[in-house]
Amino acid sequence: MIRLTQVSKSYDMGLTFAVRGLSFEVPDGETLVLLGTSGCGKTTTLKMINRLIEPTSGRIEIDGKNVLEQDPIQLRRSVGYVFQGIGLFPHMTVRQNVEIVPRLLDWAIGRRRRRAMELLEVVGLDPATYADRYPDELSGGQQQRVGVARALATNPRYLLMDEPFGALDAVTRDALQQQLLALKKDLGKTIVFVTHDIFEALALADRIAVLHEGNLEQIGKKERLLAQPASRFVRELFAKPARQLTALKDLRT
C-alpha cells in the first residue's frame, strides 16, 4: 500500500505550493489515476513517491515504510516507473533498455536476457524483430511498449506511470490502454497513473483523484465523482466531455 500524509511541495521556500497538504492511500492491487490539468501537481506527486522530487513536508509510505528514510537508489530500482514522453535511452537497443534495472541489480546475463525477451512478448513486441533495434527505429506506440516492459523488468509490485500514452494517436492509445488493463488483471500490480485525459482516467481507474492547483479536489470511485462531484471544478471537469458525448450521440440520431 502507498500512503501519502499531508504532503506538500514548494519550489520557492513556501511562497507558493505545487502540491499542498495532499493525503491519500492506494491499497494493493488498485489503480489510482491522478487527474488534472497541466500544472495541477499530479506529476510532482508521482515523482515524490520514488523521490525524483523531495517533498517539502509530509510523509510518504510504501508498505508502511517512510520512503524518505530509504536509500533513493534502491527505492527507485524497486518501483517500476514509466516516463512521460519516451524516456528510453537512445543509445541502447530495445533489449538493453528493458534490461537496465536487472543490470543495475547485477542479475546474471542469461537471466536478464530471458526476462527481457519474456517482457517484450508480454507487451506485444516480437523479440526476434525488435530486441536489437534502437528506439528511433520504432514507432511511438512501440517505444511506449518498451517503456512499459522496462518498468516491469524486475516484477515490481508498484508501478508509477506518468502520462505514458499522452503523445500517442487515439487508436494506438486505446490499444495500449486495453493492453494495460489486461496486464493489470494478470499481474495484479498496484498502479498510480497520471493523466489529463478524462476518458483515459475513466477507462483505467479503480479510483480517481482530481487535483487542482496543488490541492486534492476529490478522490473516489469514478461513478461517485460523476454522480456527486465535491466541487464546482470537479463538476465542470466532467461536464464538458459529457456535453461532447451528448452532442456526438445527437449527431448519430
Added chain:
Amino acid sequence: MMVAAGLGLVLQRLPELWLRTGEHLYLAGTATAIAVVVGIPLGVICHRVRSVRGPLLGILSILQTIPSLAMLAFLLALLSRIGAMPAIVALTLYAFLPIVRNTFTGLGGVAPEVVEAARGVGMTPGQRLAMVELPLAVPVILAGIRTAAVISVGIATLSAFIGAGGLGEFVIRGLSMNNIPLVLLGAVPAAILALLVNFAIGAAEWGLRPTRQSEKGAWKPKLKPLALASPAMLIAFGVVTSLVELSPTAPRPGDGSATAGSIRIGSKEFTEQYILGELMAQMIEARTSLAVERTFGLGGTMICHRALEKGEIDLYPEYSGTGYQAVLKLKGSTDPNEVLRLVTEGYRKQYQVDWLGPFGFNNSYAITVRAEDAEENGWRRISDLASSASQLRAGFTSEFQEREDGYPGLQKAYGFRFAEARDLSPALMYEAAAKKQVDVICAFATDGRIAAYRLRPLLDDRKFFPPYHAAPVVRQETLRKHPEVREALAPLAGLLDDATMQRLNYEVDEKKRSPAEVASEFLKAKGLIGRREADTRTVKGSRSIRLGKIGRG
C-alpha cells in the same frame, strides 16, 4: 619541372621525412592523449560542480590566448630543458580547452528527460555518467578532441624551435636558409597530417556509432573496429618511430652529459650556425670514434646556452660578443682580444664551459646599404649617413631593434636615427634592401648575400659594435671525458676568414645546397677529412644522427 624537383627532394629526404613525421605525430599524439585523459574528467567536474566551471574554463581560455612561441619560451624557462618534454606540455595546455569545453557542453546537451529516466530507473550518479551521459555526449566530446588534435598538429610545427623535432625542423631550417622547397617539405606533410588526423578521428566517431538494424549485414559496419582504432594507430606509429630513433646510441633527454661514445652538438637556427655545427660534427666524426648527435636549429642564444649548461648538448658555436653581452651581461669593451679573454674567463668560472680557438672570422653587425647608393653619396663610414638619416628607411631584425648593442646603442653612439626602422626577418633583410624596400639593414658581416645582392657594409668608425668572433663552446665535463674532442676541433681554429665564411654561407643560402654538403666539401678541400673517412662517417653516423641525413643521401 617543379613537380619533378619537388619529388626529387622528397625522395632524397625520405628517411628523414619519415622520422620527422613520426616525431610530429608523437608530439601531437602524446599531448592530445594526455589532454583527453585529464581533460574529460575536468569537463565532467565542470558539468557536475557549478562553482568550478567559471574559473576553470576561464583559466583554460586565457591559456589558449598565449601565443605559441611565448608559451614554448616560457615553458623552456620553467622546465629549463630543451626537447620533447616542454613541447608536449605546451601542446597539452592548448589541447585542454576544446576537450574540457566540449565534454562539458556535450554532457549539458543530453536531453533532460533521458537524464531523469536514468535517475528514475535507479542509477547512481556514477552509473548515470558512465552508462548514459558520457555515451550520449561522445559525438560532441569527439568533436572537441578533433579540434584539439588538429591544433596540436599545427602548433607542433613550432616545437622544433626548442629542439623537439617534428616536421617544423624542415620549416625552421628552410626559413633560416631562405630555402622555400625545404619549408614546403615540412609544411605540406604537416598539412596532410592535420587532414589525416582529422579524418582518423572522424572515422573513430563513425566507428563508435551504433549499427542500426537497417545497416546490419552490409560490409561497411565490419570496418568499424578498424575505424575505431585508426587514431591509436597514428599515435603508435609516432611513438614507435620516435623510439626507434632514440634507442641505439642516443641518450635519454636530460640525463646529464653525453654517455660513453656519443657527443651532442647544438646550433642556433641560422645558416652559419648550421655550417659551423656541421664542420665540428664532421671533424669529430672523422677524427674520433665518437658518434655525433646533431641538435641543430635551437631557437636562440639562451636556449642553446641553457641546453649547454644542463648538459643536453655538449657544445655549440657561439660568438664572443654574444657571450659577453647576452650571457655574461657585461659591457664596455669592444676590443676583440679583451672580449675573448673576458668571456673565456667568465664561462670557465660561472658555467664550467671552455671557449676553444675561434674560427677566425668576425660576424659582427654591419650597417649595410646598396652599393650604388654608397657610390652615389660617397658613403664609406656609418658617420657618413648622419646627414641623410632622416630620409632613410631601415630594416632591422627584431633582435637588433631591442639589443643594447643594436639600434638603441647605435643611436647613442652616432647621434642620429633613421626615418623608420621596420622589423624584418634575417632571411628577408638582404632581398628587401636589394629591392629598395628599405635603404639600410643590419647585415651580418659574414653573410654571403651582401656580395650577392650588391650591398656594401659601412665602416664602424666609432667602434660601436662589439666583436663577434665565433668559437666552439664546450662543456669542461665533456672535454675531461673525451679529450680527443679538443684535438679534433683544433684545426678549425683560424681556418675561416670573413670572405671564406661569406662564401660558405652563400653556397647554402643562395645555391640551396645543404650545410652538411658544403661543410664536407670545404673540409675535404682543406685536406682535413679524407674521402675514406667521410664514407665511414656516414655509415657510422646514420644510426644516431638526427639531422645528419640531410643532403648526404
